Amino acid sequence: MLLEGKRVLVTGVLTEQSIAFSVAKIAQEQGAKVVLTGFGRMSLVERIAKRLPMEAPVIELDVTNAEQLAGLAGHVRSYVDGLDGVVHSIGFAPQSALGGNFLDSSWEDVATAVHVSTYSYKALAMATLPLMEKGGSIVGLTFDATIAWPVYDWMGVAKAGLESTSRYLARYLGGRGIRSNLVSAGPLRTMAAKSIPGFEKFEENWVERAPLGWALSDTEPAAKAVVALLSDWFPATTGEIVHVDGGYHAVGA
Template sequence: MPFKGKRALVLGVANKRSIAWAIAKRLADGGAEVAFTFQGERIEKNVRDLAASVSSPLVTELDVRDDAAIERVFAEVGQVFGGKLDILVHSVAYAAAEDLEGRFTDTPRDRFWMAIDVSAYSLVATARAAQPLMAAAGGGSIVTMTYLGGERAVPHYNVMGVAKATLDSSVKYLAWDLGEQNIRVNAVSAGPVRTLAARSIAGFPTMESIVEERSPLHRHVDAEDVGAAAAYLLGDGAKNVTGTTLYVDSGYHAMGM
């Protein structure tokens, strides 16, 4: 039971295909107590049902654009976990569908900032809110989800790539700030996984087939593979790993062609 006695908060479960759910399941199977947030009534029942299946002590609403909601959620987490938190999983991203279809050049100002707000600033805001609870636990581990499209131009990924670049850099600055309190911050860079968010990326099937054709392992990645990598980063086996990105993409990132 690698996570026995650990207290975790997981942001970003929408349904059973969500990467966040694969991670949460690993944590719960490993003995952690797992609290969940959901965004919007539309997915509330899904998340409540999944959370109940792992005997979650807390399921609460969170729109990461809302600072007051972040404050409320972390107060609730503090209450159910006796003022302590060991693990934060950030698996949240959003960009308008039209910005994942056309040219990046045409992204309007408001939707550019929205993508960065939801997909990158949310890590900064939630890490800051988690900090006192993790410090009270003697340290903690934070994992976020990124993609190669933040480092290289991937057709159609567009403004989400810019948001991931911001997220990747935020991981490093947070790792520096929070390391003092034994809080680690890392990212998993996943290859294409069929989820709700992935469906809004035009050309997603092409991304999948290119990985299959050109990656060293010539195969798809699934949410469970990503869950296993996140579990490593969240666990004590990674106690000296921070500010890093672990690629779970069949090796695609290593290729030049």
């Protein structure tokens, strides 16, 4: 019961294959009261919410919409009286900014990727700040941005920005007792990954090279790391990136 009595907001649940779904499920199993946010296909998110151990309420949230961000704390208060944890599982880049189009991507499409995938981390933190008066933990999801990957292109740049943003949040929110950390997961066959043209190019290599092996459809290891970072077991850890990738990041060819 790592999260007993805690209140957690989880964004980015779309299907049962989502890392966010596994986070919400494990968080509930560990004692948390969970509230979800969804965007676009709200009826689908609401159906998925019913498949959790306990059905969770769903709030519509477009992280690029200032009005919805401003109203988020009020909506959350309809279900819980505050938050102890926030999970950012949001990312998007237009197709023209992925799949080998790096040199030809327009600023408009790059700006969309950065707004949704990078700036939204800070925006979500500020929107939920009034709910974390006693401190808390913000955890985001990244994909190792220290190197350039095939086909990942501007999403890779956006993730590099996300990793930097997390460090700055750690710096500026630490005085309020709020931690900011990221989990860097290996490739998983989520809806987001399927939308990236050619993403499968390095999946097999990952499975072969990761010292611990890697299951492309198992979101539980990454979700467990998120839940651990939400818990009180990392009270002095912030600005960190925890790799949950079978050890792939640590080995060479």
